[in-house]
Amino acid sequence: MKYTFLLLAAITLQSQVANSASEIGVSNQVKSEIKADSLDIFIESIMKKRQVPGLSLAVIQDGKIVKAKGYGFTDKTGKVPVTESTLFLAGSISKSVSAAGALFLVEKGKLSLDEDVNNKLKTWKVPENEFLEDKKVTLRGLLSHTTGLTVSGFPGYPAAGSIPSVVQILDGTPPANTGPVRVDFVPGSQWRYSGGGYTVMQQMIIDVTGKSFPAFMQETVLAPINMRESTFAQPLPADKARLTATAHTSDRAMVEGRWHIYPEMAAAGLWTTPSDLARFAISIQNGLAGKAGSVLSQSMIKQMLTDQKNNDGLGVFVEGTGKNLRFGHGGRDEGFDALITAGAETGQGVVIMINANDNSRMVGQVLNAVAAHYHWEGFPVSKPIQRIAASVTPSQTAAFEGRYELDNNRMIAFQFENNRLYSLTDNLPDEEFVPLSPTQFASTDRDAIVIFTPDANGKVTDFMWKTGNDQRKVPRIGPLFSNPKTISDPTPGRTKQIEVALNAMGKGGKMVEETPGIADGTRRSFTQGTRDLLGMKSIQLVHSENVQGRGIQRHGSDVSEIVTYRLLADKPDQFVLVHLTAAGLVTDCDVVRK
Structure with a gap:
C-alpha cells in the first residue's frame, strides 16, 4: 500500500441550536473544569485501549470554547503531561488555515480565484502541457483539488536530514522525497486530492507578497484571530519546540527526532493547538453571521463554504445546506492525526488532536462522545447497543x-x-x-x-x-499469523523478482518506472515510494492464498494471489502481503505485524 495522506472525512454536524456567540474566546466553564466527567473517562479509556500517548481537544458551544483539555502524555514514556497548550502538527488542516490567507489576498485584489496562477507565479511556474491547452490552473482549483495537479500528500523530512526548497519540492528534485507536481488531467474535469496544489499556492503567496509564508500567515490570519500558540515555521524555533508533543507511528514507535519537518507548510506544516483551531472555526462562524472576528468578509466565507466539487469548498470540506451546513477537515502528518468539524450556523464544533497515527475509528468515536455529552441536536449520535451473547467455542x-x-x-x-x-x-x-x-x-x-x-x-x-x-x-x-514459520519456497526465482519490485516500490521515482514485474497502475501510485518498505533487506515465504474470483482489486488490477513474506528489515516482526495479478505482476503490498 503506497504512502497516502489519510483524509479524515468531515463528520456530519447538525444542530438546531441558535448561535448566540458575540466574540471569539474561552468561556469561564473551561477554567472551572476540574473534576473528570463522563467524557473524560471515555477519552482516557479509549486512549488506553488504542495505546495513544496523548490527546488534546477543544469543544465549541454557542460560538465559544467551553472545554479545552489535554489527556495523557507528550510521549509514551509518560513523563510530561499533555496540556491545552501542547503543540501538535495539524497535517492537512493546515490547508484550511492557509486557504484563509489566500482568500484574504483575493479580497485585497492581489490574487484572483479564477486567473491563471502562472500570471502571479514568479519563482516557479506550472509547466505547460497538453492538459492545459484550453483550461488553466487557478486558485479556485488549487483550493478545491480540481486542477489536475499531482502529489496527494507529503511524508515530511527527518529532523536531522536535508530540507528541500519549495521549488525543489515542486520539481521533485533532491532532496525532495516526492515526485514533481504536474498537471495530468484537464483542470476542472474531476476532483483529486492534491497537497501539491497547495504547495503551488504557497509559492504563489510568497511571490506575490514578498514575505516568507510563516510571516505572511502570522500577520494576516494567526495573529488577527488570536491563534496565539500557532505557527507555520518549519523547522520550529527552540522556544516552540519545547512545547510540542512527540509523534508516534501506527505501531506506536516514537518518530526519530520527535517529529518530521514539513517545508510544504501550506499543505501540512501548521503547528497548533485545538483551542487555536477552535478559534479559527469560530472566526468562520462569526464571519458567516456577519459578526466581528473574521479575517474574511461574509461574502468570501460564503464562497469558501460553497461546494465546488465532491463536497469540497475552498480549503474545507462541506456538507448540508442552510442551518445544517457543516465544514471541516482532517489531518495526518507523520505521527500526528487531527480532526476539525463545526456547524456553520450552529455555533458548535470540536477539534481533536492526537500524537499518533491511529487507523481505527478512535477519533470519530471521541467526536461521537462529545456530541452525546453536549447534547448536539440533530447529530447522529451512535449509542452502545446491548447484545445477548450466544456461547461459541x-x-x-x-x-x-x-x-x-x-x-x-x-x-x-x-x-x-x-x-x-x-x-x-x-x-x-x-x-x-x-x-x-x-x-x-x-x-x-x-x-x-x-x-x-x-x-x-x-x-x-x-x-x-x-x-x-x-x-x-x-x-x-x-490468515493472521502467530509466530509463523517460513516455508520452503517452490519458486525462489519469483520471490527474487518480487523482492526487486518491492524495493523499487519503496523508493519510487525512476526505479518504480523501470523495474519489471510491476502493474502499470501500481507504477503510477508508487511514484513517491512508500516508507513501509524502507530498510527492507530481504523477504522469506510464509504463506500463499489463491484469491482469484473474490473481487479484490488494487490500483486498477484484479488480484489473483496474495503471497505473505516475512519482511527482514530495520523493524523486526513485520510481514508483507504482496498482491499479484494473474500474470504475476505486483499490484500492491501491505506491511503488517501479525
Missing part, C-alpha cells in the same frame, strides 16, 4: 479469524478472544462483535452485523457485512 470461530478487504485498498482483520470477535487495527483491538450464533456477530456500538458462511470443508472465503438496510460481501485476503 474457539474451534467454531477459528476459520473466521483473518484479514478481509472491507473496501478497495482497506483491510479489516478479525481475532476471536473471550467469546468475542474483535476487529484489529494497527495490531490493536478496535471494534467488539458479540456472537449472536456460531456464524453471526454484532457490533456493540453500532448497527453492524458480520455473517460468515463456511463451505462444506469449513473454509471461509468472505463474509456478509450488514449495516442498516445495506449489505455486501467482503472477500477474504488471508
Whole structure:
C-alpha cells in the first residue's frame, strides 16, 4: 500500500441550536473544569485501549470554547503531561488555515480565484502541457483539488536530514522525497486530492507578497484571530519546540527526532493547538453571521463554504445546506492525526488532536462522545447497543479469524478472544462483535452485523457485512499469523523478482518506472515510494492464498494471489502481503505485524 495522506472525512454536524456567540474566546466553564466527567473517562479509556500517548481537544458551544483539555502524555514514556497548550502538527488542516490567507489576498485584489496562477507565479511556474491547452490552473482549483495537479500528500523530512526548497519540492528534485507536481488531467474535469496544489499556492503567496509564508500567515490570519500558540515555521524555533508533543507511528514507535519537518507548510506544516483551531472555526462562524472576528468578509466565507466539487469548498470540506451546513477537515502528518468539524450556523464544533497515527475509528468515536455529552441536536449520535451473547467455542470461530478487504485498498482483520470477535487495527483491538450464533456477530456500538458462511470443508472465503438496510460481501485476503514459520519456497526465482519490485516500490521515482514485474497502475501510485518498505533487506515465504474470483482489486488490477513474506528489515516482526495479478505482476503490498 503506497504512502497516502489519510483524509479524515468531515463528520456530519447538525444542530438546531441558535448561535448566540458575540466574540471569539474561552468561556469561564473551561477554567472551572476540574473534576473528570463522563467524557473524560471515555477519552482516557479509549486512549488506553488504542495505546495513544496523548490527546488534546477543544469543544465549541454557542460560538465559544467551553472545554479545552489535554489527556495523557507528550510521549509514551509518560513523563510530561499533555496540556491545552501542547503543540501538535495539524497535517492537512493546515490547508484550511492557509486557504484563509489566500482568500484574504483575493479580497485585497492581489490574487484572483479564477486567473491563471502562472500570471502571479514568479519563482516557479506550472509547466505547460497538453492538459492545459484550453483550461488553466487557478486558485479556485488549487483550493478545491480540481486542477489536475499531482502529489496527494507529503511524508515530511527527518529532523536531522536535508530540507528541500519549495521549488525543489515542486520539481521533485533532491532532496525532495516526492515526485514533481504536474498537471495530468484537464483542470476542472474531476476532483483529486492534491497537497501539491497547495504547495503551488504557497509559492504563489510568497511571490506575490514578498514575505516568507510563516510571516505572511502570522500577520494576516494567526495573529488577527488570536491563534496565539500557532505557527507555520518549519523547522520550529527552540522556544516552540519545547512545547510540542512527540509523534508516534501506527505501531506506536516514537518518530526519530520527535517529529518530521514539513517545508510544504501550506499543505501540512501548521503547528497548533485545538483551542487555536477552535478559534479559527469560530472566526468562520462569526464571519458567516456577519459578526466581528473574521479575517474574511461574509461574502468570501460564503464562497469558501460553497461546494465546488465532491463536497469540497475552498480549503474545507462541506456538507448540508442552510442551518445544517457543516465544514471541516482532517489531518495526518507523520505521527500526528487531527480532526476539525463545526456547524456553520450552529455555533458548535470540536477539534481533536492526537500524537499518533491511529487507523481505527478512535477519533470519530471521541467526536461521537462529545456530541452525546453536549447534547448536539440533530447529530447522529451512535449509542452502545446491548447484545445477548450466544456461547461459541474457539474451534467454531477459528476459520473466521483473518484479514478481509472491507473496501478497495482497506483491510479489516478479525481475532476471536473471550467469546468475542474483535476487529484489529494497527495490531490493536478496535471494534467488539458479540456472537449472536456460531456464524453471526454484532457490533456493540453500532448497527453492524458480520455473517460468515463456511463451505462444506469449513473454509471461509468472505463474509456478509450488514449495516442498516445495506449489505455486501467482503472477500477474504488471508490468515493472521502467530509466530509463523517460513516455508520452503517452490519458486525462489519469483520471490527474487518480487523482492526487486518491492524495493523499487519503496523508493519510487525512476526505479518504480523501470523495474519489471510491476502493474502499470501500481507504477503510477508508487511514484513517491512508500516508507513501509524502507530498510527492507530481504523477504522469506510464509504463506500463499489463491484469491482469484473474490473481487479484490488494487490500483486498477484484479488480484489473483496474495503471497505473505516475512519482511527482514530495520523493524523486526513485520510481514508483507504482496498482491499479484494473474500474470504475476505486483499490484500492491501491505506491511503488517501479525
